[in-house]
Ligand code: HEM
């Protein structure tokens with residue numbers, strides 16, 4: 234995984250090293266006032282019959298064209314493309330979209346689950362389906378990391394993968410299935426469409442410790458949130474726009490109940506919470522033992538080193554008290570995103586990390602902008618989701634195409 238994403242640099246380095254070795258072996262020729270690399274002998278069939286040695290320089294025009302075309306092929310196989318499966322599996326994108334639409338009809342909660350799954354995959358070592366792997370003899374699964382214990386939607390990805398394996402075995406990567414499934418989920422939830430390139434490969438590893446360390450906890454301060462996103466190339470605007478996904482789905486009470494009963498060990502609610510909203514939340518999330526245990530103090534960075542405490546074990550321990558993030562689709566589907574920012578402006582952010590988006594003037598400006606301009610939000614969200622979906626991908630010979638999304642290919 235060391236070269237993950239740095240393959241171009243690796244390729245160029247290999248080329249330069251090979252060229253240096255060649256020059257060291259054969260030296261440089263002095264020709265007409267300039268230094269040239271000595272001519273290669275091309276042992277073509279005609280040369281062999283004629284018993285001649287080719288006089289063609291590898292840097293003559295047609296050879297240059299050949300090298301350029303090889304370089305383009307290499308670049309092609311190392312990058313994402315529109316309709317990557319056009320020839321190898323033409324029905325892939327249709328099968329994925331249909332699978333998600335059908336599931337959504339009977340289980341609309343699949344849409345937020347898949348969007349969150351995508352975020353948790355791409356944020357940790359890129360969009361490589363590492364989050365989908367079950368533990369095996371060589372690694373522990375990312376699914377076991379506390380931030381991932383409440384993830385859902387694995388079954389739907391697995392079902393679509395097995396359908397694709399029947400149609401075009403070993404062709405469509407789990408990483409591509411996940412990004413395309415999440416795009417369909419965004420659309421179904423009332424969000425914008427965005428184009429996606431394909432050709433991602435799946436990882437052969439999972440990164441549990443990194444997931445534990447790097448996924449921001451619900452108690453994360455603004456500076457922690459911005460730093461984690463910035464280290465992955467997301468600026469403030471892009472980061473704030475991605476949070477619009479918190480306008481759908483659910484949150485377990487355990488992720489914010491410290492704000493209702495015992496904020497930072499004070500025994501009191503978070504003073505930042507809108508008081509009417511506080512009462513509403515208290516009735517939906519009645520006091521429980523987990524709320525009385527002090528949460529990590531916000532902003533201290535403590536959650537970074539102890540995400541099991543900050544993430545709790547709610548879903549694992551079967552605590553199913555939840556809040557509907559869409560508030561029964563408040564404002565209708567066209568308010569995907571916007572209703573979240575409007576609530577933040579009213580101090581009705583659910584998690585501490587949500588409300589932190591209004592903690593600085595610059596970030597609050599974006600919250601305000603998205604609250605009042607749905608079209609601006611939709612455009613920005615689409616761009617940020619495209620960027621997230623292509624973050625740090627494996628392509629070409631890097632990575633593999635799993636046949637089952639929860640298992641790496643057997644090494645032989
Ligand atoms: C500081 C950053 C973030 C934190 C701390 C955070 C935390 C959380 C937590 C604790 C939940 C509740 C899970 C549960 O109770 O089962 C949640 C739900 C969700 N998150 Fe985030 N999140 C963050 C950023 C994001 C981003 C960037 C996206 C997408 C682009 C996202 C998408 C979602 C969605 C869609 C849900 C609802 C899941 C469902 O209903 O199944 N989150 N998030």
Ligand SMILES: [Ca+2]
Nearest residue numbers: 354357359363
């Ligand atoms: Ca990953």
